[in-house]
Amino acid sequence: MAELFDIPVKTIDGETKTLAEYAGKVILIVNVASRCGFTLQYTGLxxxxxxxxxxxxxxxxxxCNQFSNQEPGTDEEIKTFCSTRFVxxxxxxxxxxxxxxxxHPLYRLxxxxxxxxxxxxKWNFTKFLIDRSGNVVKRFEATNTPRSMEPDIHALLSA
Structure with missing residues (x-):
């Protein structure tokens, strides 16, 4: 599914690019928020x-700020929060x-x-696991911790 790698995205620093640089990798895509009950998952991620x-x-x-306005900040504020509070x-x-x-077209796909x-x-910290070819393999809801996904991640890494 090459189209995943062709979708334009904007980095937190404002650079527009595609996901092509991640082709051939196992990818976990997560919608994140800084004021969510699941924000502590940043540590596990x-x-x-x-x-x-x-x-x-x-x-x-x-x-993403769509769920109870739990990510109201600017990109710069989000970047600072993530780098200082959760490294x-x-x-x-x-x-x-x-x-x-x-x-976003990425999430539509x-x-x-x-x-x-x-x-x-359904909520912030929903995770999509993508194989090395760009195929969606599995969706994990916000309640799934990063550690609980490791068997699926390792299976794809060793495939």
Whole structure:
């Protein structure tokens, strides 16, 4: 599914690019928020990222303010929060919408290609696991901790 890697995205620093640089990697795409009950998952996400990034794994964080206004800040404020409060080093992108008529094309595609459900994203910290070819393999809801996803991540890394 090459189209995943062709979708334009904007980094948290304002640079427009595609996800092409992540082709061939196992990817976890997460809609994140700084004022959410699940915000503490940044710690677990960073740990899983650090333990697996040299094996061809990447986490991509997309801030979203659609759920109870839990990500109201600017991109610069979000970046500062993530880097100082949680020492996040995985790639972060500009704030987007994940549902509705203004949903980012990336999230439209993720939901369309999800093998289990094309339903809307229910909350912040919903995670989509993507294989090395760009296929959506599994969706994890916000209640799934980063550690609980490791067997699925490791299976894709060793495939």
């Amino acid at each position: 960073e740990a899983v990222w650090n333990e697996n990034k040299d094996k061809g794994f990447v986490i991509l964080g997309f801030p 996040v080093t995985f790639p972060l992108f500009s704030k987007i919408e994940v549902n509705g008529e203004n949903a 993720l939901k369309e290609k999800d093998p289990a459900s094309s339903d809307d994203v």
